[in-house]
Each structure stands twice: as structure tokens, then as C-alpha cells.
Amino acid sequence: MEQILVAAATLPVSVLGPRAVLVNEGARTGKLYILKSGDLEVVRDGSTVAAIGDPGSVIGDMSALLDLPHSATVRTRNGAEVHVADDADAFLDAHPAAARHIARLLAARLHKTTALLVDMRRQAKVREDQVMFDKIFALLE
Amino acid sequence: MAEETESWLKFDFFPAGSELIVQGRQAGGSIMVLKEGEVEVLRDGKFVSTIKQPGAIFGEMSVLLERPHSATVRAVTDVQLYVINDALKVLEAHPSWLLQIARLLAQRVNATTAQLVALKSREAADDDVLVLPTNVFSSWGDPQI
Numbered sequence: 005m006e007q008i009l010v011a012a013a014t015l016p017v018s019v020l021g022p023r024a025v026l027v028n029e030g031a032r033t034g035k036l037y038i039l040k041s042g043d044l045e046v047v048r049d050g051s052t053v054a055a056i057g058d059p060g061s062v063i064g065d066m067s068a069l070l071d072l073p074h075s076a077t078v079r080t081r082n083g084a085e086v087h088v089a090d091d092a093d094a095f096l097d098a099h100p101a102a103a104r105h106i107a108r109l110l111a112a113r114l115h116k117t118t119a120l121l122v123d124m125r126r127q128a129k130v131r132e133d134q135v136m137f138d139k140i141f142a143l144l145e
Numbered sequence: 146m147a148e149e150t151e152s153w154l155k156f157d158f159f160p161a162g163s164e165l166i167v168q169g170r171q172a173g174g175s176i177m178v179l180k181e182g183e184v185e186v187l188r189d190g191k192f193v194s195t196i197k198q199p200g201a202i203f204g205e206m207s208v209l210l211e212r213p214h215s216a217t218v219r220a221v222t223d224v225q226l227y228v229i230n231d232a233l234k235v236l237e238a239h240p241s242w243l244l245q246i247a248r249l250l251a252q253r254v255n256a257t258t259a260q261l262v263a264l265k266s267r268e269a270a271d272d273d274v275l276v277l278p279t280n281v282f283s284s285w286g287d288p289q290i
Contacts, residue, residue, distance in 0.1 A: 069251040096244050103243040104209070104236070110250035111209040117257040118215070122188050124264050131268075 008106075009060045011099035012038040012087040020080045027064060029077040036092035037063040042084025048076040055081075065106050068092035153235050156180075159224045165203065166218040172207035176232040179203070182224030188216045195221065205246055208232045 017040060020026065026037060029048065044056040044063070053076065056063070067074045069092070089095035096103040157177075159165050165177060165184060183197035193216060196203075207214045229235055236243040 065247075066251050066255065069248045070255060072255075093244065096247070097240050100237040100240040100243055103240055103247055104233070107205075107243060107247040107250060108209045110247055110254055111206045114250055114254050114257065115206060115210065115215055117254055117261060118188065118193070121257050121261055121264070122191055122193065124261065124268075126191070128264060128268065 006060065007101040007104075008038060008062065009040075011095075011102035011105075012040070012060075012089075014099075015087040015089050015095065018086045018088050020084050020086065022080060022083050024080045024083070026078045026080065026084075026086060027067075027074045027076075029075065030073045032067065032071070032073045033064065034068055034071070034090075034092060035064055036068050036089040036095060037078075038087040038089075039063070040085040040087055042086075043081045044078050044084055045081055046076045046078055062106060062109065064092070065109070069106075153230045155228050155230070157226055157228050159220045159226070161220050161222050161224075164217055164219050165224065165226070166214050166216070168215065168217040169213050171213050172204055172211075174208055174231050174233065176205050176208055176229045176236075177203045177218075178227040178229065180225040180227060182226075183221040184218050184224060185221050186216050186218055202246065202249060205232070205250070209246075 015038070018026075020042070026044065027033060027035075039056060039059055039061040041059055042057075044061075045052050046054040046056065056078070063078055063086075064074065066072065096106065159182075168188065179196065179199055179201040181199060183195060184203070185195050186193040196218075203218050204214070236246065
């Protein structure tokens with residue numbers, strides 16, 4: 005967290021009041037945001053799905069790296085100060101420590117999603133086997 | 146077998162059936178880049194995927210997370226690859242490579258997330274569940290924006 009805040013200190017800061025929208029779901033900004041202080045919430049399809057309050061939290065990494073629209077809306081709760089990198093690629097290229105931090109975050113995320121996927125596939129297989137046995141035994145009745 | 150080119154880069158060869166990376170083993174700080182051949186990724190002994198794209202990278206997860214390898218990578222055919230030693234230092238000296246790895250990881254996160262959502266939707270359909278959670282990962286506190 006600290007390393008990214010050191011790199012982010014070179015970026016301009018946007019000061020947002022309560023309930024201010026930082027990114028809109030579906031919009032493509034190419035920007036990267038790093039929380040300096042305050043608290044944010046993530047809203048998807050009208051429901052709050054997560055809260056972000058740790059200074060150094062990164063917002064917009066997936067969208068910026070993959071050139072995809074933001075998958076959720078992020079807005080402040082009570083207000084926040086956010087570092088804004090208008091050109092995410094240029095910022096990460098100039099700050100290897102920040103790039104490494106984001107690569108680490110993504111690796112941790114991938115570790116989680118892959119573990120979950122393997123687990124769900126295993127559960128799905130067990131369920132498929134059960135369905136097959138149910139069918140076999142139904143035929144025997 | 147390995148051939149030195151630069152101090153941090155060497156060329157290596159693995160015959161079909163051999164393991165390039167073993168799940169649970171310490172990474173040793175190296176990243177591998179596929180030059181030629183096909184490998185399969187196994188996690189807990191279960192097949193995860195096949196990789197044959199030249200330029201594909203392995204081992205970056207454990208280098209970045211400084212933890213043992215999270216999967217086994219096995220050569221399906223004879224495999225030629227480059228090994229980048231002391232990868233973290235090399236990557237920091239080449240920020241554009243680091244950025245490329247971040248992009249690659251983001252693509253993989255996106256792909257696995259899509260598969261998870263598909264699997265979850267299929268499950269919900271199988272169970273005749275009428276309401277699908279708007280975000281399967283809402284409990285993670287990891288919004289992936």
C-alpha cells in the first residue's frame with residue numbers, strides 16, 4: 005500500500021464531497037484512481053457490493069489495463085480525496101513500484117478466482133454424478 | 146541442458162511429460178517464457194488449461210506473491226523456453242514488461258471471472274433458482290472495477 009501511495013503522491017488529487025461519483029458503470033475512462041483518504045462504495049446494478057476505505061486502494065485497474073468499460077459505479081460515502089492518473093499506462097510505466105503493486109494485486113485476485121473455479125468445477129462434477137445416479141436408480145424402480 | 150545468454154536469461158528445454166513447475170514448491174524468483182511447445186496447467190491434480198501460445202508466461206504468480214507455486218505446469222510436447230532469473234529485479238528494470246504482465250494477469254482474472262459467472266449461472270438454472278445474485282463476488286470485498 006505504502007509504495008503505491010509514494011508513487012501516487014506525484015499525481016493530482018481530486019477532492020470529492022459526499023455521494024460524489026468517481027467512475028460510472030459502463031464508462032471507459034482509461035484513468036487510474038488511488039484512494040488517498042475517505043471512503044468509497046462500489047455500486048453494481050443499483051446495489052452496493054463493496055466498501056473501499058484503505059488509503060492506497062486502487063480503482064479502475066482492470067478497466068485501464070484491458071481498455072474495458074468500468075464494471076461498476078464507484079462513489080464516495082462521506083467524501084474522499086483521490087489521486088487521479090489520467091493516463092494509467094504512462095503512470096505505471098514511470099513508476100515500476102506502482103506497476104509491481106498492481107501486478108501483485110492482480111496475481112492475488114487470480115489466485116482467488118482460480119481456486120474458486122477449481123472448487124466450483126469439482127462441486128459441479130459431484131452434482132453431475134449425483135444426477136446421473138439419481139437417473140440410473142429411477143430407472144431401476 | 147540450460148544455455149546461458151545473459152546473466153538473468155537462459156534457454157531451457159523440457160521433454161514431453163516432464164514438470165516445468167511443481168505445485169507447492171518454492172519459486173526461486175524465476176519466470177518462464179514459452180518459446181515452443183505445449184504445456185498443461187494442473188491444480189490439485191485437476192486439469193485447468195492448456196497453453197501453447199509462444200510468449201506465454203509461467204511462474205509470475207509465485208514470483209509476485211512470493212509464495213510457493215499455486216499450480217503444476219507439465220510439458221505435453223517437448224518444450225523450449227526462456228527462464229528469467231531474479232525476475233522481480235529484471236521486471237522493475239523493464240517497467241513495460243511489468244505492465245505487460247499486469248495486463249496479462251488482468252486478462253486472466255477477467256477470463257476466470259467470466260467462467261465463474263457462467264458456472265454460477267448454470268448452477269442457478271439447474272437448481273431452478275429464480276433470483277441470481279447481482280454480483281456473485283459481493284462477499285469478497287474485491288470489486289474488480
